[in-house]
Amino acid sequence: MDELRNKARELLESGAVQMVIGYEQGTGNKTRAVFVEDPVQVPRLIFDSRCVQNLAVYMTKAEVRKKGKPALVASVPVLRSLIQLAYENQIHDESLVVLGVSPDLKLIEFSNLSEIENYLKQYTLEISIRDKEILQKLENMSADERWQYWTTVLEPCFKCYACRAACPLCYCTQCTVEDNRPQWVPVASHPLGNFEWHIMRAMHMAGRCTDCEACANACPIGIPLNLLTKKIVMDMGKSFGDNGPSLTARNPMSTFRPDDKENFIN
Amino acid sequence: MAEFEPKIVAFVCNWCTYAGADLTGTSRIKYATNVRIVRFPCTGRIDYMLLLKAFGEGADGIIVSGCHPNDCHYTSGNFHARRRWIVFRSLMDFMGIDVRRVHFSWVSAAEGAKWADVVNHAVANIRDLGPYDSYKKLAQNTEREISHG
Numbered sequence: 554m555d556e557l558r559n560k561a562r563e564l565l566e567s568g569a570v571q572m573v574i575g576y577e578q579g580t581g582n583k584t585r586a587v588f589v590e591d592p593v594q595v596p597r598l599i600f601d602s603r604c605v606q607n608l609a610v611y612m613t614k615a616e617v618r619k620k621g622k623p624a625l626v627a628s629v630p631v632l633r634s635l636i637q638l639a640y641e642n643q644i645h646d647e648s649l650v651v652l653g654v655s656p657d658l659k660l661i662e663f664s665n666l667s668e669i670e671n672y673l674k675q676y677t678l679e680i681s682i683r684d685k686e687i688l689q690k691l692e693n694m695s696a697d698e699r700w701q702y703w704t705t706v707l708e709p710c711f712k713c714y715a716c717r718a719a720c721p722l723c724y725c726t727q728c729t730v731e732d733n734r735p736q737w738v739p740v741a742s743h744p745l746g747n748f749e750w751h752i753m754r755a756m757h758m759a760g761r762c763t764d765c766e767a768c769a770n771a772c773p774i775g776i777p778l779n780l781l782t783k784k785i786v787m788d789m790g791k792s793f794g795d796n797g798p799s800l801t802a803r804n805p806m807s808t809f810r811p812d813d814k815e816n817f818i819n
Numbered sequence: 820m821a822e823f824e825p826k827i828v829a830f831v832c833n834w835c836t837y838a839g840a841d842l843t844g845t846s847r848i849k850y851a852t853n854v855r856i857v858r859f860p861c862t863g864r865i866d867y868m869l870l871l872k873a874f875g876e877g878a879d880g881i882i883v884s885g886c887h888p889n890d891c892h893y894t895s896g897n898f899h900a901r902r903r904w905i906v907f908r909s910l911m912d913f914m915g916i917d918v919r920r921v922h923f924s925w926v927s928a929a930e931g932a933k934w935a936d937v938v939n940h941a942v943a944n945i946r947d948l949g950p951y952d953s954y955k956k957l958a959q960n961t962e963r964e965i966s967h968g
Contacts, residue, residue, distance in 0.1 A: 691913065700915025700953055737868075745875055745958045749868065752910065756867055759906050784913050785906060792905050806906070809898035811888060815905050818923040819937070 556660040557626065558595050560652060564624050565592045570650050571621030574611055576604040586611070590620070600626060600654050607767035609634035609721035613643050624650040629676050630765035632669050634721040637763055637798040639666045643724065670800050678764060678797030680783050687777075688784055704744060709774050711742040712750055716778055719771035722761050729753065755781035760789055760806040763798055825879035825945040827854045829938070830865045832885035834892040835927045842931030850935035851942040854882065861885070863896030867907040870921065875958045880920040880945035882937065887925040897925075916954070920945055 561573040572590045577597040579585035584603045589595055609631045611617045627635060632653060638644045646665045653661035653672070663669050680688070691699060714730070717723045730738045730750060738753065739746030754768075755778075762782040769779035789795040793805035793813070831837050837858045843850065859865050862885030873881055883904070891897040904923060912918045922941045926934050 696912070696915050696917060697953075698915070699913065703914045704957065739961055743961060745961050748914070748957060749871055749875070752871065752914065753868060755910060756907060781910065781913070785910060788906055788909050793902070806902060807899075809895060809902050811898060813898070813901055813905065815901060817908060817918075818901070818904070818925060 554600060554658075557600055557652060557654070558598050560660060560662070561589065561598055561624065562592050562595045564650060565589070565595070569622075570624040572617075573598065573624045573626070573652075574608050574617070575626035575652075576600055576606070576608075588617075588620075598626070600628075600658060604628070605766070605770050607631050607634055607719065607721050607765045609638060610719060610767070612638060612649065612721070613724035622647075622649060624652055626652045626654060628654045629656060629673070630763065630767075631721075632673055633676075633678065633763035633798050634765055636666065636670055636673065636800060637722060637761060637803065638724075640798060640800055640803050641722075641761075666800060673797070678786065680764065680787055684780075684783055685787075687780065688787065691780070703748075706776060707747040707751055708744060709742075710747045710751070710776055712740060712746065713773065715771040715773060716754065716768035719767040720758075721765070721767070722758065722763075723754075751778055751781060754778070755785055758782050759785050760793075760795060760804045762786055823946055823949060825853050825942060825950070826877060827880040827882060827938075827941060827945060828873040828878045829854045829856045829882040829884065830869065830873075831856055831858060831882075831926075832862045832865075832892075832897075833858055833860050835886035835890060835925075836884040836934065838928035839926045839930050839934045842928065843934045844931075846931045848931060848935045850938045853942045854938050861891065861893050861896035862900035863891075863893065865900060867903065870907075874916075874920075874951065874954045875961070877955060877958070879948075879951045880922070880941055882922045882924070882941050884924045884926045884934075884937065887927055890927060917948070917951065919948060920951060 564570045565573060572588055574586065574588055575598045576584045577587035577599060586606060586608060587597050589598060607630060608625055617623065635644065651663045651669060653663055655661055717728065738749045762785065764783060764786050766779050769777060772778060789805055795805045831840065840856060865883060870881055885897050885900065888897060908918055924937050926937060
């Protein structure tokens, strides 16, 4: 913790960065994002296991970018998002200073994005055993039961789009759901629109999602919507051999192989 | 009671299946009339949302068809489409959407007879499954908006 604060202070005082984006104590037992621009404010920075918000989301925001170069506190899931953002040309080596935090809460410094990519090789993107069991349980149900499950689970969604706002990879400045002449995805809290929104969101994440779970953590009513992206992450591995973000080769959906295998096209 | 006549929407590419369906007609091959053909520039343009919209608007079944692999007019549109269908079909199935109602096939411009078979097979199959009530129920009470755009 002191390591992190010392480094943040050093970066701010030397003028290497204009802002440190990290976590601070929020209300109750929650943590929240903090934007430290003055070295005096550095003691507000904390990091512990409660810090699950994916701060990479701020890297694509114009309001944040215009403040100058930031330093970003990044745990493993955030590092993955940064690599994917770099692959999609949203950030580059000069965009930010990364203050990496290892799973045992040690500060790791990276001088460029390639170093992050190398570091991540020991943490391959894989769905946890617990989540695999949940997915398996759903897959073992009949189609009718699955339909019942999802209509029930998605029913309370009122499309606040918190899942979209929390996701570092949902960075379009204008989203398809804002297409309203005519309204493409119904906005009301209505089962049809809810289905369409969640399917569309999951599909737009296909081959890009790094399974950081920020979407599900952000959902105010606790819809397990990351099950959909987890399912896709698993499919990506199974069908196209995708194994997580990389600076040079990712997004299986924007490429193809002439011998891709399926069993349903006649 | 009269036999259930399914409504089927066919999303086809301009260069192969649409021409193939045209050949079915010019060859005077008879086939089921339940299908409404929607023509696209390429299978790569067939957005998965359009399939959902078809179900939402009351379709009982869907046919998606285009050029055989390696035959795409734009070289690779159907390869990209195939990857998308692999993911989308799996996701539909995962959410309990009835994937038996979505028929994917490759029909070339020379396969007029195959198009008739594809349609007849899909119609028979979906007639057996009956109307897609669960999705229609989902789509109930949606505001039908009028575009003033």
